[in-house]
Amino acid sequence: MSTKLIPSLCPYCAVGCGLYLVVDKGKATGIEYMTEHPTSEGALCPKGNAVLEILNHEERLKYPMKKVGDGFVRISWEEALDMVAQGMTRNIRKHGPGTLGFLASSRCNNEENYLLEKMARLLGSPHVDNCARLCHSPTVVGLGAVFGTGAMTNNLADLENSKCIFAIGTNFTEAHPIVTRWVQKAKDNGAVVIVADPRITSTSWMADIHLRIKPGSDIDLLWGMMKVIVEAGLADWEFIGSRTVGVDELLHSLKDYTLEEAAGKTGVPAGDIIRAAKAYAISPASALLYSMGITQHVCGTDNVKSCATLALLCGHVGRPGAGVWPMRGQNNVQGNCDMGGMPEFYPGYKKSTDLETIEYFKKGWNVSNLPMGPGLTSTEMNDAALKGDLLFMYIIGEDPVVCDANVKKTRQALESLDFLVVQEIFMTPTARMADVVLPAAAWAEKDGSYTSMDRRVQWIDKAVDAPGEAKEGMWIICQIAKRMGLDFPYESAAQVLKEIVRLVPQYKGMTLERISRMGGLRWPCPDEKHPGTDILHTQRFSTPDGKARMATVKNRPPGEDVSPEYPILLTTGRIVLHYNGGSMTLRSESLNEREPELYVEINPMDALNLNVGQGAIVVVTTRRGMAEAKARITEKVKPGMVFMPFHYHGTNIITSDALDPVAKIPEYKIAACRIEAKV
Numbered sequence: 001m002s003t004k005l006i007p008s009l010c011p012y013c014a015v016g017c018g019l020y021l022v023v024d025k026g027k028a029t030g031i032e033y034m035t036e037h038p039t040s041e042g043a044l045c046p047k048g049n050a051v052l053e054i055l056n057h058e059e060r061l062k063y064p065m066k067k068v069g070d071g072f073v074r075i076s077w078e079e080a081l082d083m084v085a086q087g088m089t090r091n092i093r094k095h096g097p098g099t100l101g102f103l104a105s106s107r108c109n110n111e112e113n114y115l116l117e118k119m120a121r122l123l124g125s126p127h128v129d130n131c132a133r134l135c136h137s138p139t140v141v142g143l144g145a146v147f148g149t150g151a152m153t154n155n156l157a158d159l160e161n162s163k164c165i166f167a168i169g170t171n172f173t174e175a176h177p178i179v180t181r182w183v184q185k186a187k188d189n190g191a192v193v194i195v196a197d198p199r200i201t202s203t204s205w206m207a208d209i210h211l212r213i214k215p216g217s218d219i220d221l222l223w224g225m226m227k228v229i230v231e232a233g234l235a236d237w238e239f240i241g242s243r244t245v246g247v248d249e250l251l252h253s254l255k256d257y258t259l260e261e262a263a264g265k266t267g268v269p270a271g272d273i274i275r276a277a278k279a280y281a282i283s284p285a286s287a288l289l290y291s292m293g294i295t296q297h298v299c300g301t302d303n304v305k306s307c308a309t310l311a312l313l314c315g316h317v318g319r320p321g322a323g324v325w326p327m328r329g330q331n332n333v334q335g336n337c338d339m340g341g342m343p344e345f346y347p348g349y350k351k352s353t354d355l356e357t358i359e360y361f362k363k364g365w366n367v368s369n370l371p372m373g374p375g376l377t378s379t380e381m382n383d384a385a386l387k388g389d390l391l392f393m394y395i396i397g398e399d400p401v402v403c404d405a406n407v408k409k410t411r412q413a414l415e416s417l418d419f420l421v422v423q424e425i426f427m428t429p430t431a432r433m434a435d436v437v438l439p440a441a442a443w444a445e446k447d448g449s450y451t452s453m454d455r456r457v458q459w460i461d462k463a464v465d466a467p468g469e470a471k472e473g474m475w476i477i478c479q480i481a482k483r484m485g486l487d488f489p490y491e492s493a494a495q496v497l498k499e500i501v502r503l504v505p506q507y508k509g510m511t512l513e514r515i516s517r518m519g520g521l522r523w524p525c526p527d528e529k530h531p532g533t534d535i536l537h538t539q540r541f542s543t544p545d546g547k548a549r550m551a552t553v554k555n556r557p558p559g560e561d562v563s564p565e566y567p568i569l570l571t572t573g574r575i576v577l578h579y580n581g582g583s584m585t586l587r588s589e590s591l592n593e594r595e596p597e598l599y600v601e602i603n604p605m606d607a608l609n610l611n612v613g614q615g616a617i618v619v620v621t622t623r624r625g626m627a628e629a630k631a632r633i634t635e636k637v638k639p640g641m642v643f644m645p646f647h648y649h650g651t652n653i654i655t656s657d658a659l660d661p662v663a664k665i666p667e668y669k670i671a672a673c674r675i676e677a678k679v
């Protein structure tokens with residue numbers, strides 16, 4: 001067998017960078033850069049460059065296992081699948097299908113996620129969710145409420161056309177490094193870059209204006225900017241009049257709001273708010289980028305709505321270079337949401353609370369009963385498990401024991417279950433809690449489609465075999481579904497794609513042949529002749545009357561504040577070398593040797609007061625517990641605030657699980673803590 005170059009994708013973030021896998025004698029032996037890929041143009045960040053260390057890692061799970069005592073023993077696939085089906089059946093018979101919960105994986109392809117949510121609902125459970133709950137659920141519901149569609153309005157390469165880029169709550173140079181290329185191209189063409197972030201970051205180094213806001217004051221900053229724009233006569237009244245509703249209420253509320261109030265609450269000088277507001281408003285095409293610095297708050301949904309409303313106020317939506325760019329997390333988190341891996345939606349964002357949706361899928365799936373939503377979110381599943389209302393969970397490719405906020409509670413919730421099955425590529429802390437562990441194929445070991453953060457659906461073919469007895473996710477789901485008496489006749493991912501195309505309106509024109517071409521296609525793609533949609537909302541918004549809903553919201557205080565016992569604000573975020581809970585990147589030698597351990601950034605003034613030296617081990621304590629970290633003394637953080645990356649086990653022991661009441665996302669970005677030198 002000769003060496004082959006097989007087109008593939010990076011399995012980490014939702015930028016969706018392309019790469020070639022070099023396959024020799026059935027083994028992936030190298031990568032080649034895909035210079036013709038429309039988003040990444042041959043570039044990869046350190047994580048993308050290190051993908052083979054994960055694919056070929058010796059710790060990959062190779063056999064099904066069951067828990068015996070404190071350890072695991074190898075079992076056959078027959079036994080493992082039978083145990084899972086028995087666990088489901090036992091709980092359905094005794095307590096009903098509402099005791100079953102499912103976590104779909106945003107690291108898995110669209111076809112697997114579609115099958116998982118379909119199986120959950122055919123079994124009668126509305127409780128299916130995914131990790132978007134922890135990162136961008138406010139985008140789905142918040143942008144959805146304002147624009148009618150909860151997704152990126154433009155595409156990543158279109159950033160090049162922007163004349164002003166306003167990045168709020170996103171450190172994209174570390175979290176989505178390849179996006180930096182497009183922002184830099186815009187900057188080289190004269191664009192003004194504004195960054196709102198409490199920290200000095202590699203993203204803020206790109207900024208012409210850096211607004212070092214107090215954590216949790218985003219709405220005040222956005223309102224301050226809106227106040228300036230309205231008073232300076234810079235609002236786009238023609239756009240507002242023809243394409244939006246709700247401006248009167250917004251203007252009425254803004255009347256009583258002052259710039260001084262905004263400056264006081266954000267800690268940003270009024271002059272800087274004015275400069276930023278004017279630069280954003282007067283540019284011919286402004287882009288607003290945001291990420292988890294906006295969403296991971298108790299007011300995450302309102303933060304998103306305020307970002308969208310600022311864009312509407314200036315008419316910066318629906319044109320090249322003008323729009324709102326939510327920077328999504330995992331490589332297929334967009335697709336997972338598109339496929340209905342959320343309790344609020346069946347596939348295609350059809351509301352799970354609408355009778356029409358239920359009738360549509362009853363017909364589409366040829367069944368007589370389906371559960372109405374909304375089911376439980378992943379955060380609510382924990383509460384339900386603790387109360388004894390949720391008894392069985394099937395978790396695919398997620399690690400809530402590391403990634404949830406306040407993980408002690410998650411651990412207790414999973415311990416309360418009657419049966420836990422985890423499908424994974426590595427033995428994660430969550431998998432260690434399972435009754436049965438199912439070894440799964442990784443992204444390059446199966447066919448399927450992935451949807452990047454700019455709605456680009458890309459198909460990749462299987463490049464290599466999975467290790468040992470590990471199986472493709474769709475095979476595993478179909479085997480379980482068949483044991484549960486469901487009609488799951490799928491032989492290939494291509495066959496599942498055909499069903500998705502039939503039932504998900506946004507994907508209707510996406511044939512296998514079309515999405516297999518370089519760069520795939522962006523949804524909505526309503527028919528097989530449609531070229532896909534680069535920019536949303538060019539003529540009308542996706543609301544019933546075609547008009548956007550401007551939002552009038554007020555800032556709410558964070559879930560907790562500093563106190564004499566916990567006098568410092570802790571915030572968390574990503575770093576370039578690691579990804580999410582680290583189940584993959586912490587196993588990569590090349591990444592790990594550069595960032596091997598949990599650290600906490602502390603301002604020099606605070607370090608002096610705490611008597612903590614550079615590199616000392618400190619204990620960070622919040623109301624939920626404590627974590628040890630190495631002190632990194634730096635002016636990147638202001639006095640009274642510290643920062644910890646969330647990839648290492650420890651950070652989420654102490655983060656806050658206070659929830660946004662709409663999106664049910666935890667407030668990872670703010671916790672009150674104290675710091676002590678370890679004795």
Ligand code: SF4
Binds near residue numbers: 012014017176
């Ligand atoms: Fe992978 Fe994202 Fe890095 Fe691209 S930017 S190489 S998709 S982690």
